[in-house]
Every structure is written in C-alpha cells, then in structure tokens.
Amino acid sequence: MTTVLIIDDERPIRSSLRDILEYEDYKVLDVDNGEDGLKILKKEKIDLVLCDIKMNKMDGMEVLSTAKEFSDVPFIMVSGHGTIETAVEAARKGAFDFLEKPLDLNRLLITVRNALEKGSLVKETKVLKRKFSKTKEILGSSSGISLIKDTIDKVAPTEARVLITGANGAGKELVARWLHEKSMRAASPLIEVNCAAIPSELIESELFGHEKGSFTSAVKQRIGKFEQANGGTLFLDEIGDMSLSAQAKVLRALQENKITRVGGEKEIDVNVRVIAATNKNLLQEIEDGNFRMDLYHRLSVILIHVPSLTERKDDIPTLATAFCEEICAEYSMPVKTITPDGMKALQALPWTGNIRELRNMIERLIILCDKKITENDVRMFANPESVSQAPKSNGSSDASEGFDFEQFTSFQDFKDFSECEFIKYKLEKNNWNVSKTADDLDIQRSHLYSKIEKFGLKRD
Numbered sequence: 283m284t285t286v287l288i289i290d291d292e293r294p295i296r297s298s299l300r301d302i303l304e305y306e307d308y309k310v311l312d313v314d315n316g317e318d319g320l321k322i323l324k325k326e327k328i329d330l331v332l333c334d335i336k337m338n339k340m341d342g343m344e345v346l347s348t349a350k351e352f353s354d355v356p357f358i359m360v361s362g363h364g365t366i367e368t369a370v371e372a373a374r375k376g377a378f379d380f381l382e383k384p385l386d387l388n389r390l391l392i393t394v395r396n397a398l399e400k401g402s403l404v405k406e407t408k409v410l411k412r413k414f415s416k417t418k419e420i421l422g423s424s425s426g427i428s429l430i431k432d433t434i435d436k437v438a439p440t441e442a443r444v445l446i447t448g449a450n451g452a453g454k455e456l457v458a459r460w461l462h463e464k465s466m467r468a469a470s471p472l473i474e475v476n477c478a479a480i481p482s483e484l485i486e487s488e489l490f491g492h493e494k495g496s497f498t499s500a501v502k503q504r505i506g507k508f509e510q511a512n513g514g515t516l517f518l519d520e521i522g523d524m525s526l527s528a529q530a531k532v533l534r535a536l537q538e539n540k541i542t543r544v545g546g547e548k549e550i551d552v553n554v555r556v557i558a559a560t561n562k563n564l565l566q567e568i569e570d571g572n573f574r575m576d577l578y579h580r581l582s583v584i585l586i587h588v589p590s591l592t593e594r595k596d597d598i599p600t601l602a603t604a605f606c607e608e609i610c611a612e613y614s615m616p617v618k619t620i621t622p623d624g625m626k627a628l629q630a631l632p633w634t635g636n637i638r639e640l641r642n643m644i645e646r647l648i649i650l651c652d653k654k655i656t657e658n659d660v661r662m663f664a665n666p667e668s669v670s671q672a673p674k675s676n677g678s679s680d681a682s683e684g685f686d687f688e689q690f691t692s693f694q695d696f697k698d699f700s701e702c703e704f705i706k707y708k709l710e711k712n713n714w715n716v717s718k719t720a721d722d723l724d725i726q727r728s729h730l731y732s733k734i735e736k737f738g739l740k741r742d
C-alpha cells in the first residue's frame with residue numbers, strides 16, 4: 283500500500299489532509315514535528331512526504347535537506363506564507379513541488395500522484411542499475427566455492443552479520459557484494475569502507491560523520507558511512523586494521539543501532555546490516571590485544587571462509603577461460619585460448635595473490651602471446667619480471683629457449699618489443715624516476731619521454 287507521511291504542526295491541516303488522502307486509498311502517517319518525521323522516514327517504508335515549511339522546532343527546509351541525505355523519497359512542501367523564493371529554495375533542496383495553503387484539492391491530488399510516479403521511477407531505475415551492476419558472477423564449482431554459494435543463498439535474506447575471512451585477492455569483496463545483492467536490502471546502497479586505507483584519526487569521522495567545526499578541518503557537516511548505508515549494507519573491509527578506539531564505537535553502534543557524529547550530541551538511529559572482512563587471523567589479533575573479543579562475537583554471527591586459489595585448483599580452468607573471454611572483449615580482440623598443457627602449467631603455479639593474480643596473469647598472457655597460450659608462454663610470463671627478461675636474448679640457445687619468436691612479424695616488431703620491455707624494466711628499477719632512468723640508459727630525458735609516449739608506458 284502506498285504510504286504518505288504528513289509533517290505539519292497544525293492539527294486541523296493534518297486531519298483534513300489525512301481525510302482526503304485516506305479517501306483516495308493511501309495509508310497515512312502524521313507527525314507534528316520534523317524530528318519525529320525524520321525518525322519515521324528512517325524506520326518505515328514511506329512513499330511520499332507532505333511537509334509544512336513553517337514549523338516550531340525544526341523548519342520544513344531543514345527536514346527536507348536532512349532527509350535528502352539518506353532517502354530518495356519525494357517531498358511536497360506546503361506553506362501558508364509562500365513566496366517565489368521559498369518555492370525556488372525548496373526545488374533547489376530537492377523537493378518535488380511546492381503547494382500553497384489553503385490547499386486546492388485537485389492540485390493537491392494531481393501533485394501527489396505525479397510525485398508518487400516520480401518516486402517509483404527512481405526506484406525502478408535503481409533496481410535496473412543494480413541488475414546491470416558490475417557485481418560479477420562467482421565462478422567455480424569446487425566444493426569450497428559451492429559451499430560458499432549455498433551459504434550466501436541461505437544467509438543473504440536474513441539480517442545476520444557476516445564475517446568473511448580469506449587471503450588477499452581470494453574473493454571476499456565479491457562474496458560481500460552477493461550477500462547484499464541477494465538480500466532484502468538490495469535496492470538500498472552497499473557502502474564500502476576500507477578500514478586499512480583510512481588513517482586511524484579519520485576513521486571515526488569517516489564512519490560516523492562529523493558536525494561542522496568539530497575539529498580544525500571540519501569546515502562543514504559530513505554524513506558518515508553508517509548513515510549513508512541506512513536501509514542498506516555497510517561493508518567493513520580489512521576490519522582487522524581498525525584502531526581499538528574505532529572498534530569501541532563500532533561496537534556501540536552495533537549494540538544500540540545508534541550513532542553520534544563526531545562533535546555532535548544527538549543520537550541518530552541507523553538501520554544497517556554490517557558485513558566485515560579480513561585477511562588477518564582475528565583470534566590471534568584478539569590474543570595479541572589488537573582486536574576486541576566482544577566486537578568479534580558481534581560481527582561473526584555467520585563466518586564465511588573463502589579458500590585460497592591453491593586450495594581449489596579445480597576452479598582454475600573455469601576462471602582462466604572466463605578471464606580470457608572477458609579481457610579479450612575489453613581489448614576488442616578475437617578470443618585467445620589456453621592449450622591443455624598451458625592450463626596444467628597454470629594449475630601448478632603457487633598463486634599467492636589468488637584470483638586477482640590469476641586475472642592479471644591472464645591479461646599479461648593475452649597481451650604478450652599468440653592466439654594459443656601454451657605451457658611455454660605460462661612458464662615464460664609466470665611472473666611480471668620475466669617479461670623484461672624475455673627479450674634479453676642474445677641469440678644464445680639458453681636465453682632464447684622457450685621464447686616464442688614466431689610472435690613477431692618483422693625485425694622492426696621484435697626491436698620495438700625489446701626496446702619497450704627494456705625501457706619498462708629500467709623504469710621499474712628506477713622507481714619510475716625519468717631522470718634517473720635516462721641516465722641509466724644513457725639517453726636524453728626528452729628522448730626517454732618520447733619513447734614512453736610511443737610505447738604508451740604507464741606505471742601500474
């Protein structure tokens with residue numbers, strides 16, 4: 283049922299609006315002040331707000347701007363003292379329309395209908411965007427991955443918090459994305475915070491927001507990730523790197539479903555499902571005094587461990603083939619294939635960087651190899667450094683062994699390749715310092731710049 287929320291401090295207006303809207307079969311909720319209105323907006327599913335501008339405690343414009351920070355619900359502003367300026371300000375703040383008191387019944391109903399139509403279009407667009415979103419399929423059919431997919435199906439629709447563990451690049455973030463996509467919260471945002479990437483003195487403001495002036499660089503109010511994720515999911519990546527003081531605050535937010543902005547006094551209700559991930563052994567971190575036991579228990583209602591790639595080598599052919607197709611499509615080139623021996627060689631590698639490393643390796647092979655990626659190619663380009671070693675061939679049988687000279691159609695082609703790889707190698711060695719590299723190569727800096735441009739060299 284479509285629900286309309288009326289925020290107006292005049293009881294007679296509220297009741298006449300209620301009568302009109304209920305007669306039209308809308309469900310109506312009403313409150314006499316903005317703060318209560320915002321609370322309802324955070325908790326209930328509201329399709330439209332009719333909001334008076336002039337109210338005692340919090341004025342309608344403030345209610346509108348605060349609501350727009352966490353909700354897309356359309357607002358129709360109402361005022362008995364309307365001027366063109368107020369109408370313009372309301373529109374600027376994101377109101378759907380502005381109506382003057384006394385309200386004209388027909389105009390009111392038409393505006394309500396139009397606003398609801400716009401609201402449902404916004405929702406539909408979000409759902410479509412999500413459908414075509416970049417969340418990639420979880421590939422693989424090994425027992426480890428099958429168990430993870432089953433667990434996602436069971437756990438996603440619940441409100442349970444999930445702690446995802448696993449090595450770097452194993453696929454933790456992908457699991458978190460699917461937990462959100464398959465949940466009831468999928469139409470609301472998934473907000474991600476990489477706890478390791480934020481300096482510890484900023485993490486609280488990042489998570490909980492801050493009030494203007496609460497510290498030197500807080501020049502304006504800021505809404506934190508918890509509030510941004512309201513109604514949706516908050517993904518706390520690398521939670522094992524969070525400072526103890528931030529951990530205490532996150533614990534409180536999880537216990538009470540309330541947060542307080544840095545420098546603020548007001549407690550703000552939040553409705554957020556938290557999914558956390560780490561590559562650390564949190565039980566060890568607890569023992570070492572770096573992680574709170576109580577937070578661990580709050581976060582790990584469900585534990586999902588993503589096995590490393592070497593524990594599921596059976597998935598390598600599926601992953602490698604899919605990455606080949608995906609990367610060739612990205613480069614708009616015909617699909618290259620991996621020979622059975624090439625695939626075996628891939629399965630034999632150590633994969634310390636897991637699936638991320640496999641994808642990078644496939645990209646490297648696609649760029650450097652012929653149509654068929656062979657065992658030799660895999661051996662040759664197994665690590666990035668070998669790329670710069672490959673063309674060091676001086677014609678001796680040792681250096682050229684396994685090197686696929688067939689890939690070059692002319693002598694010039696080969697010279698360009700060698701030159702490019704040599705320059706790349708020197709640039710890496712000199713940490714991409716162009717002056718030092720030019721000295722090292724004994725060429726002019728301007729000459730090096732033109733080579734960099736010619737070969738399109740970029741730092742990874």
Ligand SMILES: Nc1ncnc2c1ncn2[C@@H]1O[C@H](COP(=O)(O)OP(=O)(O)OP(=O)(O)O)[C@@H](O)[C@H]1O
Binds near residue numbers: 419420427450453638
């Ligand atoms: N099962 C899978 N199928 C397809 N692609 C995958 C799979 N698992 C991971 N990937 C891809 O591998 C890359 C790394 O995955 P992801 O970022 O989820 O790893 P992570 O464990 O969160 O890494 P980190 O700990 O370094 O943040 C991404 O491009 C992801 O799409």
